[in-house]
Amino acid sequence: MSIKIQPEAIASLRGFEIPERLGFGTVMAPVMFRARYQDGRWSDGELLPYGPLALDPAAKVLHYAQTCFEGLKAYRCGADVALFRPERNAARMAHSARRLCMPPVPEALFMDAVRTIAAYCANLVPGNSGESLYIRPFLMGTQPDLSVTASRAYEFYVIASPSEAYHSGNMRLWVEREDSRAAVGGTGDSKVGGNYAASLLSIARLKERGYDQSLWLSPGNRHTIDELSGMNFFAVMDGALHTPALNGSILEGVTRDSLLTLARDQGIEVHEREMDIDDLLALVASGTCSEVFACGTAAIVSPVSELGDGESRYKLKQAPGPVADQLRRALLDIQEGRAEDRYGWMQKVQVASY
Structure with a gap:
């Protein structure tokens, strides 16, 4: 499956700088990934500038909540950028899609999408411990009619946000x-x-x-x-x-x-x-x-x-407490490259040049 990289997406990445204060999910990367499902097949994906979506007011997602999403992270591991267990998110999103009578995003497409976002946003992955590039894939039904039936058209997006941990402290x-x-x-x-x-x-x-x-x-x-x-x-x-x-x-x-x-x-x-x-x-x-x-x-x-x-x-x-602290340190040590990844959880990303 090929991925089209829009020149406008590259232009939006050049010169984008991470602010000093990140918060969680408030600073958005300037690009997003999109693929469409129509007539029983998925289109090729494309990387395009982040921006508003155009939806028909009768789109199924707006009336019958036919949508699911995922959350995963890319971490800075020394000089590298790596995704944490993205295949688990691909499988869980497929499960969620089936529950809502939506076509599951093929694993290959899901993995291409999150890798593409991580590859082109590698410079946006923060380097402080506990910080990461939070990646949000989501799928929604876009067919414009008000019948209470499953949509026949869907759009799959992936957006990203350089972020701190969602809730710090107790x-x-x-x-x-x-x-x-x-x-x-x-x-x-x-x-x-x-x-x-x-x-x-x-x-x-x-x-x-x-x-x-x-x-x-x-x-x-x-x-x-x-x-x-x-x-x-x-x-x-x-x-x-x-x-x-x-x-x-x-x-x-x-x-x-x-x-x-x-x-x-x-x-x-x-x-x-x-x-x-x-x-x-x-x-x-x-x-x-x-x-x-x-x-x-x-x-x-x-x-x-x-x-x-x-x-x-x-x-x-x-x-x-000591158990929570011990487990948090052990997990972050793997995610941030300080400890051996004995489980094969981290997937290194080939950073894109532009």
């Missing part, structure tokens, strides 16, 4: 007992926009209470822990690492899988299981649960200092 979590983010048999294990839209009201409420993120409970029983709005959940009890088992309403996080691999290889006892929220809060109160942290591509590892449940507040003994 977090305070609010146990969400009123609303559900996803339903049993729904889209909880897919990375679709509707899941995140469903979390916004809870986030707005908890911000008023001084908290940072919602801790969602299983929609099937409303008492076992699922995940945060955009991160997976971990707890440390008597030195062992516990995380909710995948159950159909939890996103299978790439960072989650990586931390579990690292923990097992470092001799940490690991449990993937149902975790009852009331049991967890009691263990935090007694001190048996010494650490809680969340993880995700954007956030990496975020320690939790407090859990809020109604009028009760549960402080963690350690935030950040």
Whole structure:
């Protein structure tokens, strides 16, 4: 599959400089990748200048939320730039697409797209530890009609943003007992926009209470822990690492899988299981649960200092704790080239010249 590089895209890259303060997802790279699906086949991809999209007002994505997305990162590893486990994101995006009755982006096209963005944006990959080029592929239905049917036309884009970690420092979590983010048999294990839209009201409420993120409970029983709005959940009890088992309403996080691999290889006892929220809060109160942290591509590892449940507040003994700190360092050491990549997670990018 060939990729067309528009001259205007190269022109937009020349002279673009990274600002001193990045934030997360606020500074956009000046280029983007696009491929289209029509009449049962994918077009070749193209690199073009970043800019507004032209959509018909009746496009399916605007009315029936037929869209999914991914998040992955390119890191600076010494003189090189490398992507972290992009094949896992390609597979997960295909899963999300199938759930929404969309044609999966072929793995070869997905990989070409993220490599192209990383190759041409290599100079935009920041060099400070914990910073990266955050890459956002997304797919949407663009057929313009209002029938409640799957679109027959789609557009696939990849944009990028030189970014800091999504949430630095400790977090305070609010146990969400009123609303559900996803339903049993729904889209909880897919990375679709509707899941995140469903979390916004809870986030707005908890911000008023001084908290940072919602801790969602299983929609099937409303008492076992699922995940945060955009991160997976971990707890440390008597030195062992516990995380909710995948159950159909939890996103299978790439960072989650990586931390579990690292923990097992470092001799940490690991449990993937149902975790009852009331049991967890009691263990935090007694001190048996010494650490809680969340993880995700954007956030990496975020320690939790407090859990809020109604009028009760549960402080963690350690935030950040030694297990979270150990796993974060081990992961970043691989991603940033300070440690041997024994797992084959990093994929070096051939930097483009222009």
